Amino acid sequence: MNIVVAMKQIPDLQQIRIRNRQPILDDVPLTLGNIDKNGLEAGVNLRDELGGKVTVLLAGNENIEDTVKEALAAGADEAFLVIDDSLDRAESSVIANVLAASIKQMEEPSLILFGEGSGDNYSGQVGSRVAEILNLPQVSFASSIEIKGNQAVVTRSLEDGEEIVQVDLPAVIAVLADINEPRIPSVTQILKAGKKPKEVLELDELEVEAGKAMVITTSNLAPETERKRVVVKSVDELIQALTTEGYVGR
Amino acid sequence: MDFNLSKEQLLIQRMARDFAEKYIEPVAEQIDRENKIPDDILEGLAELDLFGIPFPEEYGGAGGGYDGYVLAMEQIGRVSGGIAMTLSAHSLGLSAISVFGNEEQKQKYMVPGCKGKHIVSFAFTEPGTGSDPKQITTTAVKDGDHYIINGTKRFISNANWPGAIILFARDDESGKPSGFIIDKGCEGYSISEPWDKMGMHGGMLLDVYLKDVRVPAENLLAGPGMGYPILQLGISFGKVGVSSTALGGMLAAYEEGLKYAKEKMHRDKPISRFQSVQLKIADMAIKYEAARWLTYRLGYLANNVKDPRQFAKEAALTKTFVCETAFEVTRLAMDIHGSYGLMNDYKISRLYRDTIIGPQIEGVADMQKMIVAGLTLAD
Ligand SMILES: Cc1cc2nc3c(=O)[nH]c(=O)nc-3n(C[C@H](O)[C@H](O)[C@H](O)COP(=O)(O)OP(=O)(O)OC[C@H]3O[C@@H](n4cnc5c(N)ncnc54)[C@H](O)[C@@H]3O)c2cc1C
Numbered sequence: 001m002n003i004v005v006a007m008k009q010i011p012d013l014q015q016i017r018i019r020n021r022q023p024i025l026d027d028v029p030l031t032l033g034n035i036d037k038n039g040l041e042a043g044v045n046l047r048d049e050l051g052g053k054v055t056v057l058l059a060g061n062e063n064i065e066d067t068v069k070e071a072l073a074a075g076a077d078e079a080f081l082v083i084d085d086s087l088d089r090a091e092s093s094v095i096a097n098v099l100a101a102s103i104k105q106m107e108e109p110s111l112i113l114f115g116e117g118s119g120d121n122y123s124g125q126v127g128s129r130v131a132e133i134l135n136l137p138q139v140s141f142a143s144s145i146e147i148k149g150n151q152a153v154v155t156r157s158l159e160d161g162e163e164i165v166q167v168d169l170p171a172v173i174a175v176l177a178d179i180n181e182p183r184i185p186s187v188t189q190i191l192k193a194g195k196k197p198k199e200v201l202e203l204d205e206l207e208v209e210a211g212k213a214m215v216i217t218t219s220n221l222a223p224e225t226e227r228k229r230v231v232v233k234s235v236d237e238l239i240q241a242l243t244t245e246g247y248v249g250r
Numbered sequence: 251m252d253f254n255l256s257k258e259q260l261l262i263q264r265m266a267r268d269f270a271e272k273y274i275e276p277v278a279e280q281i282d283r284e285n286k287i288p289d290d291i292l293e294g295l296a297e298l299d300l301f302g303i304p305f306p307e308e309y310g311g312a313g314g315g316y317d318g319y320v321l322a323m324e325q326i327g328r329v330s331g332g333i334a335m336t337l338s339a340h341s342l343g344l345s346a347i348s349v350f351g352n353e354e355q356k357q358k359y360m361v362p363g364c365k366g367k368h369i370v371s372f373a374f375t376e377p378g379t380g381s382d383p384k385q386i387t388t389t390a391v392k393d394g395d396h397y398i399i400n401g402t403k404r405f406i407s408n409a410n411w412p413g414a415i416i417l418f419a420r421d422d423e424s425g426k427p428s429g430f431i432i433d434k435g436c437e438g439y440s441i442s443e444p445w446d447k448m449g450m451h452g453g454m455l456l457d458v459y460l461k462d463v464r465v466p467a468e469n470l471l472a473g474p475g476m477g478y479p480i481l482q483l484g485i486s487f488g489k490v491g492v493s494s495t496a497l498g499g500m501l502a503a504y505e506e507g508l509k510y511a512k513e514k515m516h517r518d519k520p521i522s523r524f525q526s527v528q529l530k531i532a533d534m535a536i537k538y539e540a541a542r543w544l545t546y547r548l549g550y551l552a553n554n555v556k557d558p559r560q561f562a563k564e565a566a567l568t569k570t571f572v573c574e575t576a577f578e579v580t581r582l583a584m585d586i587h588g589s590y591g592l593m594n595d596y597k598i599s600r601l602y603r604d605t606i607i608g609p610q611i612e613g614v615a616d617m618q619k620m621i622v623a624g625l626t627l628a629d
Contacts, residue, residue, distance in 0.1 A: 029260060066257045067257070069257050069258070069261065070257075070261060073261060184265050184268050184269050184272075184298060185261070185265055185298075186265070186297060186298045186299045186312070187262055187265070187298065187299035187300070187303050187312035187313075187314045187318060187322070188299050188307075188312045188313070190258055190261045190262055190265065190314075191258060191312065191313055191314060193258075193261075194257075194258065
């Protein structure tokens with residue numbers, strides 16, 4: 001089974017410092033979105049179970065050639081990369097056009113996996129848009145995926161319950177963070193990542209009218225937390241205060 | 251000059267950090283209390299190739315170089331000094347086989363070691379000396395195509411685990427120390443109860459008794475009388491691990507000190523606003539940064555040793571600085587904690603017991619300085 005996993009390059013959120021409520025992004029190492037890693041893990045597990053290959057798909061600036069090693073170390077078999085500086089800030093519709101055009105160039109995959117939202121902007125649109133462009137069925141909020149013949153049985157975890165749906169393949173599925181625990185790659189896998197096959201295209205080689213819309217962030221302030229400065233003198237008072245604030249005993 | 255880590259180096263560092271935080275941290279205190287590393291942690295370390303990072307793939311290693319090794323060991327040492335010490339002593343033994351062993355010895359002893367099926371030991375210290383090879387009293391007497399070994403080795407890391415032990419004994423032919431590869435658990439090999447040392451719990455330290463141990467002559471490492479060069483170069487490689495372990499402990503102490511300074515309140519404000527505490531924070535930052543780059547550099551140098559004497563000097567000066575600084579930083583972080591730091595409930599007390607060990611092992615600090623001075627004056 002051929003599986004494509006789309007992943008986004010983002011700044012390593014753990015290493016971003018905040019100064020004057022603004023994130024400082026200079027020199028922050030790049031990584032892949034956390035939920036995207038769940039998507040990859042789901043794909044790799046299905047491949048291990050059913051055979052086939054996992055192709056990881058990235059669109060972004062030239063650093064993705066290096067960043068993708070992370071996915072190749074964590075079990076992807078090969079990479080398909082579309083490089084252009086403009087893709088860094090491109091809007092979801094543009095990225096969806098680029099990813100869909102890339103997938104059309106591949107041997108037809110049975111499953112296209114996304115994380116439910118990217119680690120930075122979390123627009124949560126790209127998977128659905130790609131499914132629309134490729135005219136494929138789509139399932140979101142997946143917390144488990146099982147392949148049965150030519151269908152996927154997917155559990156969707158929703159706020160008020162779980163839904164189990166069946167979908168014909170090929171399909172687009174967006175996974176949730178709790179679908180699995182992404183593996184930690186070994187030293188050997190890390191060192192072999194750079195040697196796995198990679199197809200690298202410039203955006204203009206893809207011959208797609210991707211659009212030019214960009215995300216312009218006008219403000220990106222960390223939330224200010226107002227401390228209530230409640231002083232208590234005993235555990236009883238603490239419990240009382242927490243109950244009044246609605247933190248316990250709800 | 252480029253001080254950026256490559257993507258591969260960053261990933262090795264992150265892998266070790268993720269494993270340490272996710273799997274070791276929850277049991278770090280238990281390891282300290284029980285002086286035992288849980289089996290599933292050892293299995294996890296093996297799966298991630300952490301028993302053989304710097305060694306070539308043809309001998310079961312990961313081919314990650316000593317640069318990858320220092321990065322991973324720092325992260326393991328940050329969470330458990332005992333586990334890092336176990337890996338460090340193991341890698342010291344493997345490095346001796348890697349440099350001085352013949353093809354057969356490498357295949358037989360390195361492969362299971364690098365894969366984490368065996369945990370290797372390196373036995374030099376005796377009750378009489380831990381610094382002076384001339385005073386070694388363990389003997390190896392040639393008997394046909396075997397040697398018969400008798401003696402006692404003291405404070406030997408990992409002596410309880412199955413695998414090879416690189417053991418130094420004075421052989422009767424050359425009259426000099428020679429290195430032997432012995433299977434732990436062979437006839438005549440026995441061990442003491444583990445030493446109840448003050449820190450680095452989980453790292454096992456035992457005495458080894460050798461009573462008429464018969465070792466095939468083919469297990470001699472690099473030929474008779476070669477003990478001294480094996481010791482010198484082997485221990486130089488060992489210092490890469492000891493330095494990284496100390497660096498990890500130092501990083502943990504630095505983080506603990508910083509965290510406490512931000513959290514502990516006096517008159518509604520954190521103690522980090524006191525200049526005296528800020529000076530300690532600055533000292534910790536300066537010392538960690540200096541130690542870090544010295545250690546990373548030693549990893550880089552260990553990848554390509556051209557002149558063993560020069561490398562011995564670099565290893566000795568790095569190990570001395572990093573191990574002594576690790577304890578200094580821990581002391582600073584301890585002072586930031588006040589009396590709370592003395593309580594076993596606070597992590598800094600464990601780090602204090604762990605980092606005090608570095609300066610006393612694999613050659614005490616004074617001996618390191620003698621090596622550095624000797625080689626500097628000879629140049
Ligand atoms: C956690 C831990 C793990 C260890 N693991 C191992 C292991 O795996 N294998 C192993 O072989 N050993 C191991 N050891 C032992 C350790 O390496 C030795 O104990 C150490 O090298 C010091 O030897 P010593 O205690 O005999 O001290 P000594 O050599 O007796 O030194 C005592 C003091 O005398 C001074 N001194 C000694 N000789 C001279 C001299 N010529 N000139 C000037 N001053 C001198 C030293 O500076 C020192 O202050 C371990 C020890 C510990 C604590």
